[in-house]
Amino acid sequence: EIVVTQSPATLSVSPGERATLSCRASQSVSSNLAWYQQKPGQAPRLLMYGASTRATGIPARFSGSGSGTEFTLTISRLQSEDFAVYFCQQYYNWPRSFGQGTKLEIK
Amino acid sequence: EVQLLESGGGLVQPGGSLRLSCAGSGFTFSSYTMNWVRQAPGKGLEWVSGISADGGSTYYADSVKGRFTISRDNSRNTVDLQMNSLRAEDTAIYYCAKDKGCSTTSCYPVLDYWGQGALVTVSS
Numbered sequence: 001e002i003v004v005t006q007s008p009a010t011l012s013v014s015p016g017e018r019a020t021l022s023c024r025a026s027q028s029v030s031s032n033l034a035w036y037q038q039k040p041g042q043a044p045r046l047l048m049y050g051a052s053t054r055a056t057g058i059p060a061r062f063s064g065s066g067s068g069t070e071f072t073l074t075i076s077r078l079q080s081e082d083f084a085v086y087f088c089q090q091y092y093n094w095p096r097s098f099g100q101g102t103k104l105e106i107k
Numbered sequence: 108e109v110q111l112l113e114s115g116g117g118l119v120q121p122g123g124s125l126r127l128s129c130a131g132s133g134f135t136f137s138s139y140t141m142n143w144v145r146q147a148p149g150k151g152l153e154w155v156s157g158i159s160a161d162g163g164s165t166y167y168a169d170s171v172k173g174r175f176t177i178s179r180d181n182s183r184n185t186v187d188l189q190m191n192s193l194r195a196e197d198t199a200i201y202y203c204a205k206d207k208g209c210s211t212t213s214c215y216p217v218l219d220y221w222g223q224g225a226l227v228t229v230s231s
Binding site: 001034036038043044045046049050055056087089091094095096097098099100101 | 202213219
């Protein structure tokens with residue numbers, strides 16, 4: 001099973017600033033990595049797939065990069081609605097493991 | 108509009124069984140892999156199980172293998188999760204989620220639509 005690790009666990013950033021979230025896989029997953037956003041009391045929402053392709057309706061301030069084992073989600077010019085928990089998930093093989101999440105909070 | 112509606116959650120004693128169901132609408136259900144993902148209270152996401160579009164292939168997390176069974180009925184647009192030998196650590200919100208599927212050039216087995224979840228509580 002591929003283990004996915006996210007860092008940091010909590011990230012404190014001010015509105016209008018940039019946030020950088022990291023995700024690492026225990027073995028290469030090529031570009032088979034997705035990012036999800038989850039707000040309290042809601043189901044997760046797909047943000048990014050193929051490491052760098054935004055899902056439908058996702059604003060351009062969200063960008064993804066990386067391949068192999070190291071990935072990054074960057075949110076430029078943070079807005080109030082962006083403060084949430086973010087999960088990455090590898091889909092290179094089964095089981096499709098998630099990282100433990102990064103909570104993005106207002107500084 | 109794509110909709111996924113879970114049902115069947117509730118309180119069950121350790122060692123007991125429960126069956127979750129997810130009804131899909133607004134898309135061609137029989138064309139997509141379907142999944143179950145769970146989230147324990149205050150914790151992260153855990154992928155639990157997946158089933159191919161035709162039901163011919165099933166996949167499980169090690170934590171539930173041998174206890175849970177996923178199945179689907181494409182004539183009724185439903186996917187079920189039969190959960191046996193339940194443990195306290197199975198307590199979670201269980202989400203049904205649809206694979207994004209394939210474009211003309213590539214397939215993307217990511218979860219593009221999710222239900223609102225069904226709460227399963229395992230406790231005596």
